[in-house]
Amino acid sequence: MMLFDDPVFASRFLTLLTLSFHIIYATIGVGVPLFIMIAQWIGIKKNDDHYILMARRWARGFVVTVAVGVVTGTIIGLQLSLLWPRFMELAGQIIALPLFMEVFAFFFEAIFLGIYLYTWDRFEDQRKHLLLLIPVAIGALMSAFFITIVNSFMNAPQGFDLINGELVNANPIMAMFNAAMPTKVAHVAVTAYMTVAFLLAAIAAFQLIRGSNHAYHKKALNLTMKVGLIFAIAAAVIGDFSGKYLAEYQPEKLAAAEWHFETEEGAPLVLYGYLDDDNEIKAAIRIPFALSVLAFGDPFAEVIGLEEFLPEESPPLIIHYYFDTMITIGMFMIFLSLLYWIGKTRNWAFIQSTWYRWLIVLGAPLSFLAIQAGWWMAEVGRQPWILRGIMTVEEAATTSDYVGLMSIFFLLLYIILGVGTVVVLRKIFKNNPVENELASTQGGDSK
């Protein structure tokens, strides 16, 4: 089996495993603090206990996911060196700075999160308690910012010269502000907020389906769907900029994702479909000129095709499916939340219907799938490179024979952590429904 015979394959497998698992928690970790903040802020402003409780309950679930995210983040941090020693040896000289900054950002976040969680009742003035959330949200966002910088450097390395394999003239700041950075960082941040919005919306919708008709859930649904719409639109706009970045700096990734084989002007956008044995595209939808628009904002612009790249330096064509998955879900979520917004303002009845709420529930796993698909496209689409144009994954991987075995252990660990998270979250909230908690806090106010 390749997993046990080939350290390169095994290292890729284990990294895929760790990152795909970690990104779930990382997304929640970046997104949720913003929503806790919004809810608590509205709660203070409107003097509405429901929103305060919302902030509390979201925070309570958040801690569990943060704790697991700390664990998986530590794992991927060390695995970078364990699995890709040659890469870290080279990259350490030029891109270690944002990695180092990320630890500070996380440290900052962890300290204030600890304080925030254990001080709900210590402040007379709720606004002071809310202030503690600002460093949490900023720290979380900065963590994502710095880590995504490292990833964008892998796609668009700059800020140094390579002479005879030696890295010289290093400029760590220039390396951080590379061409891929603006679109990538923005896309990661915005999609995290979008995904978390739809995750929280799904929870509220699910409670409503189960028969709770409490205003609390309606308020939560209303808040998250509307904020979700804003971020879903932002994600699409930034996604368009990402396309323009790719066309300019990584045309092979765009071409592979689009199955765009021949260089042409006025290129169509290929959606869905499959490739037959002769690499002919079948059953696809072609939107005329759309690829040229995506790539350059001009329907007649010339888009470079995959034919211009060496086959051994072209990304795998499978990323087309990842791309399709990502944008289909993105569009679906815009549609779904737009419908909610319009339906809400016009009092359409179907907004309250069970089937529509089920769609919202479905939106949560779909959004996470879109995050996964996006990262798979980003990472698989960079193949064969780990550092584009400079080092391949094969050169970077460890030579140790035990990666396959370790992969099995980590797989088991992730299953336990994943199942554990679900079980614990269910336990926390099932035994303590909103109705009970509201009753008890209102009772508490009178004494």
Add this chain to the structure above:
Amino acid sequence: MTLEIVGMTVLWTFLFGYIIVGAIDFGAGFFNAFSIITKKQHILSNVIQRYLSPVWEVTNVFFVFFFVGIVGFFPQTAYYFGTIFLIPGSIALILLAIRGSYYAFETYGNRGHKGYAFMYGLSGLLIPASLSIVLTIAQGGFVSMENGNPTLDYYALFTSPLSWSIVVLSIIAVLYISAVFLTWYANKTGDEKATGLMRKYALIWALPLIIAASGIIYELRFHNPAFYNQILDLWWMFGLSFLLWIATVLLIWKRKKYGLAVWLLIIQFALAFYGYGISHFPYLLYPELTVYEGFTNQAMAISLIVTFVLGFALLIPSLYLLFRLFLFDKRYVQGKKPKEGDN
């Protein structure tokens, strides 16, 4: 002071920080599990959970700081240690995951699964054991270059008395540091029973600590004479460390000034740890890699140091706030404020 030495000092300090806060955390977990088995849980668990829950993520960050920092300052370590450290590193990560998930699932969720508490306690001993292997490897003699790639000789490593004594020392140190700290903390909470129990543990582990530490120095004489001689040159640091150990034990024995005892203990370990580090200088991995060969470029070194200083300027007040609220706040420490819900 050259940039290499600044970098190394920063990293060594992070590692020292991790050893102290980590030891408190690991040991507390073990005592917690042990007290469940011996049915003394009611004595300890409150003390331990009040301190550990808000602080554990901070503990973990020290570790991350170290391994991210070392790749930044000494990128070649990623290649050498990354390649040979796969198995012990992965095992340590899995154990750390068990600990982290314990906090996630037990303290924030539902309390009291015994098997889990036991695993959690055990992981606290196994993590230092697996991480300390890196110190053994760094002393050389276990790594050979095959086809240009560093390879670890597991047989030599597992049959070496040196590596086992380092493992034993790391475990004893965890128990001792933790016991001394928790004696002070329990005393602060006003919990006499817990103080007495932790004091007993501290005294039990004091002597084995010194025996294990001396044993390592003795074995180094055969394993790596050059290193051994450098340690002898710094005899005063280790001697002073020994005197502080006596002072700590005396204070604990006489039930006096537990706070001072904790500080003396920290200085004791600092002297031994920095003495060890200085003796190791300039080697990161005997005899393949020194700090001079493995150092990063000037631009990166300077930006890392600047980041470090700025970052610390941000963290020190935040940490101060954290500790003031949870470690030094009398009302919190004594558990007077009623806690709400699952928080």
